[in-house]
Amino acid sequence: MAGKKVLIVYAHQEPKSFNGALLKIAVEELTKQGCSVTVSDLYAMQFEPRATRNDIVGRLHNSEAFNYGVETWEAYKRGGLSKDLVEEQKKVQEADLLIFQFPLFWFNMPAILKGWMDRVLVQGFAYDVSKAYDGGLLQGKLSLFSFTTGGGQEMYSKGSISGDIRYILWPMQHGIMHFCGVKVLEPHICYAPENVSEEKRKEMLTAWTQRLKTLWKEEPIDCSPDWYFK
Amino acid sequence: MAGKKVLIVYAHQEPKSFNGALLKIAVEELTKQGCSVTVSDLYAMQFEPRATRNDIVGRLHNSEAFNYGVETWEAYKRGGLSKDLVEEQKKVQEADLLIFQFPLFWFNMPAILKGWMDRVLVQGFAYDVSKAYDGGLLQGKLSLFSFTTGGGQEMYSKGSISGDIRYILWPMQHGIMHFCGVKVLEPHICYAPENVSEEKRKEMLTAWTQRLKTLWKEEPIDCSPDWYFK
Numbered sequence: 001m002a003g004k005k006v007l008i009v010y011a012h013q014e015p016k017s018f019n020g021a022l023l024k025i026a027v028e029e030l031t032k033q034g035c036s037v038t039v040s041d042l043y044a045m046q047f048e049p050r051a052t053r054n055d056i057v058g059r060l061h062n063s064e065a066f067n068y069g070v071e072t073w074e075a076y077k078r079g080g081l082s083k084d085l086v087e088e089q090k091k092v093q094e095a096d097l098l099i100f101q102f103p104l105f106w107f108n109m110p111a112i113l114k115g116w117m118d119r120v121l122v123q124g125f126a127y128d129v130s131k132a133y134d135g136g137l138l139q140g141k142l143s144l145f146s147f148t149t150g151g152g153q154e155m156y157s158k159g160s161i162s163g164d165i166r167y168i169l170w171p172m173q174h175g176i177m178h179f180c181g182v183k184v185l186e187p188h189i190c191y192a193p194e195n196v197s198e199e200k201r202k203e204m205l206t207a208w209t210q211r212l213k214t215l216w217k218e219e220p221i222d223c224s225p226d227w228y229f230k
Numbered sequence: 231m232a233g234k235k236v237l238i239v240y241a242h243q244e245p246k247s248f249n250g251a252l253l254k255i256a257v258e259e260l261t262k263q264g265c266s267v268t269v270s271d272l273y274a275m276q277f278e279p280r281a282t283r284n285d286i287v288g289r290l291h292n293s294e295a296f297n298y299g300v301e302t303w304e305a306y307k308r309g310g311l312s313k314d315l316v317e318e319q320k321k322v323q324e325a326d327l328l329i330f331q332f333p334l335f336w337f338n339m340p341a342i343l344k345g346w347m348d349r350v351l352v353q354g355f356a357y358d359v360s361k362a363y364d365g366g367l368l369q370g371k372l373s374l375f376s377f378t379t380g381g382g383q384e385m386y387s388k389g390s391i392s393g394d395i396r397y398i399l400w401p402m403q404h405g406i407m408h409f410c411g412v413k414v415l416e417p418h419i420c421y422a423p424e425n426v427s428e429e430k431r432k433e434m435l436t437a438w439t440q441r442l443k444t445l446w447k448e449e450p451i452d453c454s455p456d457w458y459f460k
Contacts, residue, residue, distance in 0.1 A: 013281070014295050014296040016294070016295040017295065017297070043282065046280075049279040049342065050273070050276075050279060050341065051243070051335070051341070052243060052273065065247065066243050066247075067244065068243060105344075106351070106409075107402075107404075107405025107406065108338065108344065108401050108405070111281070111341045111347075112280050112281070114339075114340075114341040115341030118335050118341050133391055158455075161363055162405070163404070167397070167458075168405070170337070170393065170397050170398070170400075171337035171338050171401065174393070175338070176336050194297075225388075
């Protein structure tokens, strides 16, 4: 799909990791298709995950009691967000597809990536009063959560103690992306790459390459409670 | 319950906030009961949420390819974790009860608190091979998630678009605390304190004080899929 713009938000410390290999494949395959690919390599950027007063340039709306949500909303409207946030928002704005590549940490994304969500997707930019979910401000974009797990696939099934992997996806896919109006493609999950054979790892990398070849033909999931909990 | 030790991990930037008021109440009420209360005020501490090589003092186990999970596990065993992590682990080790006080950000805890989970609860300390869930290494402790929301209670019910609030609690309560062997008390949720009357806010603060008075008599929840998704 020549001309499509892709932003990959990547959260792994080690380029030689399995996550690093998945990132490399995505960049290569999507570039080959003629897409324009941008990577936010959060650890390499030393991306700040903490939501603080430093995110607002200049005077606060209410300096008596700091309210991050209100202050970033007001700062967004007057063009007063910190430079790193403005840059990430510009990348998001331009993207047709957002890919999040990360290792699952504690049933969730690593803090550095959660900080990207907390700080970049502010009110006024990603959603607003009465503009959420299908009315969210990032309508027209797609997203894809691609991640690795520590435990095997059998650990993340409905009857098992860790429950269905889809339970974990609810806050990320529905609570963040859907909330902003972004459609969600099927997640791409590589189970326990550290505990499988080299052959199996290669198979998983090939499967990702193959999926990317027809990615633009995929239909988004029906991002409603049924998909997660039925 | 004189003599009990409580660690409150607090993630709000503003002491004058509603979260700040809830923290103050917990410190005062529990201290009055004779408990020994410690607060980790994450923003005030400028707590580092990023999981990086800096968390390991001295030589890496494998400097060819950085693996955070393996490196922190190895560092824990040889006493080579960074000072800030050792201090937090000591607080956890000593505590009978962990209270997490925070505003819900994107269906989850703020990144700074997620970073506390990612960095403090390392393998060897909080769980280990075959030592997870009811066999987790932090057995004998209680936990309580106390948080505020932006949306009202009606937004977080089963039929609503944001779904049951319990769906959101699964990764935090079950995926982290239960995984480490920690029992979970009923969460304490204050809905939309920013959007209700001053009178209602006072009622919510009083309810928290009242709950704390009989907290030590509470039974933990049955932290299984049924509680969350039935």
